[in-house]
Each structure stands twice: as structure tokens, then as C-alpha cells.
Amino acid sequence: MEYIRALIGPDESAEPWQICVRAVIVFVFGLACLRIAGRRTFSQATPLDIFIAIVVGSNMSRIMTGKASFFGGLAATLLLVALHRLLAMATLRSNLLARIVKVAPTVLVRDGVIDRDAMRRHGISQADLEEGLRLEQVEDCQDVRLATLEGGGTISVVKRAG
Numbered sequence: 001m002e003y004i005r006a007l008i009g010p011d012e013s014a015e016p017w018q019i020c021v022r023a024v025i026v027f028v029f030g031l032a033c034l035r036i037a038g039r040r041t042f043s044q045a046t047p048l049d050i051f052i053a054i055v056v057g058s059n060m061s062r063i064m065t066g067k068a069s070f071f072g073g074l075a076a077t078l079l080l081v082a083l084h085r086l087l088a089m090a091t092l093r094s095n096l097l098a099r100i101v102k103v104a105p106t107v108l109v110r111d112g113v114i115d116r117d118a119m120r121r122h123g124i125s126q127a128d129l130e131e132g133l134r135l136e137q138v139e140d141c142q143d144v145r146l147a148t149l150e151g152g153g154t155i156s157v158v159k160r161a162g
Helices: 002-008 016-037 047-065 070-093 095-101 116-121 126-135
Strands: 106-110 144-149 155-159
Touching: 002 016, 016 047, 016 070, 047 070, 070 095, 106 116, 126 144, 126 155
Parallel strands: none
Antiparallel strands: 106 144, 144 155
């Protein structure tokens, strides 16, 4: 333990070379956390996923620069990543927990009719909706069977047949 402490230095006054050692350790630790968290964390960025990513990034920064306890910070970060993973796995098994944790999709357009109240509730402007439609290669709302604001903030579109 003394050898590791000599490598990483004291939390508040590490030498530049010790901060570099910390950076390498934090990098390897971050890779391990990504493996634990799984691809879902960054592929389907829900508000909770974004929050966890920000907190983990902040923790890692503070650990690297010595603003937080090195080992305590690593432990807390690993705990957050593990809790996030466990919560994701638990929502697969519990519909009630999934409804509590996950954001339900909201229908914005059904059969060419725009739901202005839903757009207002979620802060979606006409320009935002039109952008979402264009990204799905749709020019006119009349060509939409269903447009939905998904939990991650994207607008998914199902075109009308024909």
C-alpha cells in the first residue's frame, strides 16, 4: 500500500508526475467502469444515463487532480456505476420499477394530426418536430402514421404506408 501511495501522492498536493500516474489509473479504471456499465449507458442516453455520466466524469476529474480522496473516489464511482447497472437490470424484470425509472414515450403526431398539448408539455417546438421528421426523410405531417418523443429525447417516426 505504501508503494501505491508513493506513486499517486497525497490527495491535496500530488506532484505533476504523480497526477500523470493518477491519470493512467483513472483511465484504466474508466475503461473498467464502461465495461461494467455496458453499452446501454451511452447508446440510449436517457436523463438518468446522462446524469450518471456527468457524475462519474466529475468524480474521475476530482480523483485525478487530488480534489477527492483517491481510493474513496474510486470506490464511490464504482458504486454509482454498479448501482446504475443493477437498476438497469432490475427494470428488465419489474414493469413497476421500469415505469418509475424510465421516461414513457409521448405521441406527438398520430395519423397526420399534431398533438400541440403534448408538444407544449415537453417543450417541443414546431421547428423541433419538423427537424425530427426531416431526419426520418418525411416532408409533411400528413405522411406520418406516428411520431413519438422517446425517453432519450429523440423523435421517432413511423411513416404511413404507401
